[in-house]
Amino acid sequence: MPILLPGIRTAIAIVAALLALSPPASAQQSFPAPIRPAAVPARPAGAPSLRAASCHNGASFEKFLSELKQRAIAEGVSQQAIAEASPYLTYNQGIVNRDRGQRVFGQLFTEFAGRMAANYRMQNGQAHIRTYAAAFARAEKEYGVPPAVIAAFWGLESDFGANMGNLQVLPSLVSLAYDCRRSERFQNETIAALKIIDRGDLSPSEMIGSWAGELGQTQFLPTHYFTYAVDYDGDGRRNLLRSGPDVIGSTANYIANGLKWRRGEPWLEEIRLPQNFPYAQADLTIQLPRSKWITLGVTYPDGRALPSDNLPASVLLPMGRMGPAFLAYPNFAAYTEWNNSLIYSTTAAYLATRIAGAPPMRRPAGPVAQLPFNEIKELQQLLVRAGFDVGKVDGVLGQQSRTAVKAMQIKYGLPADSWPTAELLARMRGIPRAQPAAAALPPMR
Incomplete structure (x- = not known):
């Protein structure tokens, strides 16, 4: 999820670090065939290259894995859990190649949001809120996160469980842990996955997800799964792959306590700017009270006045002055923490407003020019x-x-x-x- 490239995120690579989205359509298939280093033809299929071991003092994958298991034991993972997971702790060069070979393509916010925050996804979100009304009400009471916010992430990340990925997660985690690009991060993720097994939430064979190691219907990395997953259906397990209530409670817990959601406050609202607006003030790093934005001519899209209060907000222009304009409140930071792509985070926040009942945003009067x-x-x-x-x-x-x-x-x-x-x-x-x-x-x- 939020740390790297989860759920729907890698599926649609976009401007500004959509490097973080979850697996593309090609990832919804079996693992790519392991790639052998050309200079070492005798090396068995799937074995890591020598270059991959450079950050481990030249240690082989087997030696690295042995040391990682010892570290897991030192952090409280049982021998039984490690034994259960060991058949899945295998190296796959194809996963490393995929991680290193991600491409980014430019895309306008209105194009991305038009597809990802489409009416059908808004309606599905509203339907899920009705279906799981008790769990959503409980989550809002306990964590202060509105149902629409949870439902929007749920829809974007996996279309409510329809597209969670179909790859074994443990080989991905341990392969990326051995690779030097983000070794420490994925060592931590591998150990967290072992702790999830040890806790009894999932078996190794149940750990099916994205090529980058995310799990569940809101695409949690194992560290987030272990820390924030809660048992909301009362069956004694935290199952974010199969249990709707567990998904709802766990996502609310992460948003509230991991992303520091502010109870009772908005997150995003569309606005209209006057022609003489000082555009230098449109920046997420600049927060002014709504009463100040009123003096600068900011209104709601239909001309209604903003509340004249001290609630801080920033003016957000995801496509510059010719595109849509929003007030981004402090809670918008939860979206940029979930995924630091401005296009993804704005789309997720916008979809949540739509699920909550806001009208569609105004479209630009004409085409917005974009540099290639x-x-x-x-x-x-x-x-x-x-x-x-x-x-x-x-x-x-x-x-x-x-x-x-x-x-x-x-x-x-x-x-x-x-x-x-x-x-x-x-x-x-x-x-x-x-x-x-x-x-x-x-x-x-």
């Missing part, structure tokens, strides 16, 4: 040359890139809505290499 992947990557390179830290130069418009874009828009006197344009790219192509980064305007108070 190669030009976003070029823009990132120019931003780095200008002195900005945009993280990885990968053609993905993440938060660091958006912040840098806004600073350069301010420098050139362009509307500072953080949306990269052909005009900005043309201006930046003339920047000398040593030019220092421009500073963004301070937030209004």
Whole structure:
């Protein structure tokens, strides 16, 4: 789930780190055939390459696995649980290749949300809330998380259990643990999976999920499963693959206690901005009370006034000033923690508002121009040359890139809505290499 690329997330790779989505359609098949290193033809099929062991002081997979099992025992996992899991703790180079070979494709928020927050998913969410009314009511009372918020994640991550993945999770976890890219993280995930087995929630053979190791109908990584899963149906197990009540209670527990949901507060509302709006203030890092946004001309889409109170909120423009506009409240941080892709998190929050009864968002008056992947990557390179830290130069418009874009828009006197344009790219192509980064305007108070 939230740490890396879960559920529906990898299925639809999108702008700004949709690296975190769950397995693509190809992942809903059997494991890819293990790949042998070409330089070592005698190596048995499925054996890890020598390069993969570099972060383990050259240790073989067998030695690494033995040490990982000892660490699990030291953390309280029983010998019996390890024995049950051992036939599944095998290396698969194909999983590592898939993890290293993920691609990202540009996609507009309205396109992604139009498909993923479509009417049928909204209606399914509402139907599930009716079907599991008692569990949703209990979860809201105990954790303060509204049913629509839980249902939206449930729908996006697995279409309410229809698409959880069909791969054995343990081989994926231990293969990614041996690989050096995120070894420590996946060692922890492997041990957490063993603890789930030891606790009696799932057997090793029941651990079927995504290639990246997520489990259940809201695609929990094992660490989250072990920490936040609750037994809501009273059968003595925490089964997030088969039990609707367990899914509801566990997801609410994670949102409330893992993502720090604020009881009784909104998360996202669509708004309308005036033509003279100061776009430099549209940023998730800038929070102003709703009373201040009123003085800047912000209203609801139909012209109704916002409540004149001190509830803090940020103006969110996922497609710049030409696209839809939202007020993102402190609870929106739970969505960006679940998945740090702005497109995914905004879509999940928007779907929750729709399930809760909000009308569809207004569509842009005309097409919103989007730079192609190669030009976003070029823009990132120019931003780095200008002195900005945009993280990885990968053609993905993440938060660091958006912040840098806004600073350069301010420098050139362009509307500072953080949306990269052909005009900005043309201006930046003339920047000398040593030019220092421009500073963004301070937030209004």
